[in-house]
Amino acid sequence: MKPIRTRFAPSPTGYMHIGGMRTALFNWLFAKHHGGVFVLRIDDTDRARNMDQALRPILQSFRWLGLDWDEGPGVEGDFGPYFQSQRDELYSHACEELLKQGKAFRDFTLPEQSKAERESAEKEKRNYLNNRNDQHLSEEDIQSRISNGDKYVIRFLVPRDTDEKIVIDDAVRGRVEFDPTQMPDPVIMRGDGTPLYNFACVIDDAKMQISHVIRAEEHLSNTPIQAMLYDALGYERPVFAHIPYVAAPGGKEKLSKRKLDKYRKSPQFKKLFDAADFVFPLINLENTGELDPVMVEYYEKIGYLPAGLLNALSRLGWSLDDQTEIMSLDTIAKNFSLERVIKSAAGFDPDKLLSFQAHWMGELSAEQKQAGCIPYLKQAGLINDEQEQSNQLEQIIAAIGERFVLFSDILKFNEFFVADEELEFDPKAFKKRIVKPEQAKSLLDALAEHLQNSQAESTEDFDQVVHDFVEKQEIQIGQIIHALRVAVTGKGAGVGMFDAMAILGTESCIKRIRIAIAHNLE
RNA sequence: GGCCCCAUCGUCUAGCCUGGCCUAGGACACCGGAUUUUCAGUCCGAUAACGGGGGUUCAAAUCCCCCUGGGGUCACCA
Numbered sequence: 001m002k003p004i005r006t007r008f009a010p011s012p013t014g015y016m017h018i019g020g021m022r023t024a025l026f027n028w029l030f031a032k033h034h035g036g037v038f039v040l041r042i043d044d045t046d047r048a049r050n051m052d053q054a055l056r057p058i059l060q061s062f063r064w065l066g067l068d069w070d071e072g073p074g075v076e077g078d079f080g081p082y083f084q085s086q087r088d089e090l091y092s093h094a095c096e097e098l099l100k101q102g103k104a105f106r107d108f109t110l111p112e113q114s115k116a117e118r119e120s121a122e123k124e125k126r127n128y129l130n131n132r133n134d135q136h137l138s139e140e141d142i143q144s145r146i147s148n149g150d151k152y153v154i155r156f157l158v159p160r161d162t163d164e165k166i167v168i169d170d171a172v173r174g175r176v177e178f179d180p181t182q183m184p185d186p187v188i189m190r191g192d193g194t195p196l197y198n199f200a201c202v203i204d205d206a207k208m209q210i211s212h213v214i215r216a217e218e219h220l221s222n223t224p225i226q227a228m229l230y231d232a233l234g235y236e237r238p239v240f241a242h243i244p245y246v247a248a249p250g251g252k253e254k255l256s257k258r259k260l261d262k263y264r265k266s267p268q269f270k271k272l273f274d275a276a277d278f279v280f281p282l283i284n285l286e287n288t289g290e291l292d293p294v295m296v297e298y299y300e301k302i303g304y305l306p307a308g309l310l311n312a313l314s315r316l317g318w319s320l321d322d323q324t325e326i327m328s329l330d331t332i333a334k335n336f337s338l339e340r341v342i343k344s345a346a347g348f349d350p351d352k353l354l355s356f357q358a359h360w361m362g363e364l365s366a367e368q369k370q371a372g373c374i375p376y377l378k379q380a381g382l383i384n385d386e387q388e389q390s391n392q393l394e395q396i397i398a399a400i401g402e403r404f405v406l407f408s409d410i411l412k413f414n415e416f417f418v419a420d421e422e423l424e425f426d427p428k429a430f431k432k433r434i435v436k437p438e439q440a441k442s443l444l445d446a447l448a449e450h451l452q453n454s455q456a457e458s459t460e461d462f463d464q465v466v467h468d469f470v471e472k473q474e475i476q477i478g479q480i481i482h483a484l485r486v487a488v489t490g491k492g493a494g495v496g497m498f499d500a501m502a503i504l505g506t507e508s509c510i511k512r513i514r515i516a517i518a519h520n521l522e
Numbered sequence: 523g524g525c526c527c528c529a530u531c532g533u534c535u536a537g538c539c540u541g542g543c544c545u546a547g548g549a550c551a552c553c554g555g556a557u558u559u560u561c562a563g564u565c566c567g568a569u570a571a572c573g574g575g576g577g578u579u580c581a582a583a584u585c586c587c588c589c590u591g592g593g594g595u596c597a598c599c600a
Contacts, residue, residue, distance in 0.1 A: 107598095121523095178526075194598095196600090319535055322536035481560070
């Protein structure tokens with residue numbers, strides 16, 4: 001049996017697409033499951049200048065998620081180079097071979113003309129086929145036109161004189177057939193000698209001995225061309241597996257960065273955008289506005305766990321059985337198979353992602369949670385280096401408990417980090433719990449007095465003290481606790497009331513109550 | 523429009539290949555109840571799907587055909 005080798009071939013676009021990441025994950029999973037090799041190859045035939053800058057975020061996403069590559073940038077192997085821009089010779093050599101064998105031809109048709117032909121075919125509702133006028137040009141004609149400066153491209157000659165169908169035996173979709181007589185001859189090389197995707201891809205996959213080409217469904221229509229190229233070049237075809245693409249939440253349309261404006265309005269997506277709008281400005285990210293939920297970086301920067309994202313991504317189009325939802329990367333790799341990949345597109349569900357995330361966050365130790373949220377606190381200017389190790393932070397995180405889902409969630413609890421006089425009151429909550437109830441302010445005043453005479457320190461102490469107060473005043477706890485919460489934390493909801501008081505301490509509580517009493521709503 | 527793919531709860535999916543155990547299972551979301559000072563959580567519970575039509579068969583979510591619907595792709599992009 002041939003060694004299992006899979007690959008993911010991103011082009012350096014400056015960000016990592018979440019759907020692309022899912023494709024990469026499946027490739028990685030398949031390789032790991034079979035003890036094979038996962039190759040990262042860079043499709044940079046476009047020759048972008050800022051290659052380095054455009055590639056870095058992509059590699060960073062792989063590193064963050066722990067999807068290591070066995071060959072690729074920075075990891076030399078036997079099949080390099082792993083940048084297409086460094087593999088020109090391979091392509092031109094293969095191309096010459098095809099030319100020599102009459103399996104390709106130089107086409108001097110002007111691009112404008114090809115375009116016109118295609119458009120008129122479409123207008124007449126006809127399948128478009130390129131003209132083959134230049135197929136039988138003599139060597140002299142070709143040479144003279146070239147020296148004349150005429151531009152040309154090289155087209156692969158699709159074998160149309162056959163009634164054989166091109167059959168793809170796809171590992172997830174089964175048998176798929178295409179009719180070669182309906183297919184235009186694809187351009188494989190530009191006049192300047194640079195290869196086109198379908199060509200470079202075949203050469204690279206073949207030379208790198210990729211055994212399984214696992215990619216998203218949108219490549220299915222490229223597959224017959226590639227299959228013919230494999231055949232023409234005398235390469236053995238790999239196993240193709242076309243996995244469903246990742247769809248936008250609440251629909252079947254492919255998730256696309258071009259539709260961001262639409263997503264912003266989508267109810268399913270709203271939470272993710274709202275979170276970004278809240279968190280990123282606070283932590284002063286330079287590229288705040290450029291991070292969106294289509295990019296993997298978004299999830300990293302906003303404080304998701306690799307385990308959470310990976311778990312969610314793995315369940316898009318794949319399942320282990322009829323029960324298991326929570327899986328570590330190890331478990332997934334151990335159980336992954338192409339047979340359990342489904343055929344229909346899978347909508348990305350932010351809610352489900354969040355529930356996976358919540359689970360994996362819950363698995364973290366107190367120290368790990370603390371370490372994860374410290375960068376957010378620091379960048380938001382809420383703590384300095386000395387406060388970093390304080391056991392108060394530990395106490396706060398413990399009090400937040402299950403409310404702590406993303407690392408950036410710590411920023412929602414800024415009441416524990418700001419000075420008393422800088423505490424901001426949520427206007428709605430303030431109005432509802434302090435302005436509106438008639439007795440609120442006088443009760444708060446009395447409570448501050450009561451607190452003054454107590455030596456409460458622990459959560460239990462505060463519980464006791466507040467209940468004593470309630471008894472003395474002959475009121476229900478509900479009559480004071482809401483106002484107290486707003487006064488002390490500025491918010492209508494949060495951690496347990498007495499936890500909050502214990503964290504802040506008597507002095508702060510009293511101070512905040514007094515400030516609240518004096519506070520006027522604008 | 524040509525070519526190709528897809529079709530089970532709102533969503534992600536199990537079941538389909540190898541018909542009967544499916545009165546269609548799980549998860550997320552939603553709704554209700556309990557607990558709690560609030561929110562979250564937790565625990566209980568509820569609602570919720572085989573797109574339609576024909577076949578084949580004793581029996582169809584499962585096999586076949588048609589329709590409908592959705593989507594992908596049609597570059598000298600990747």
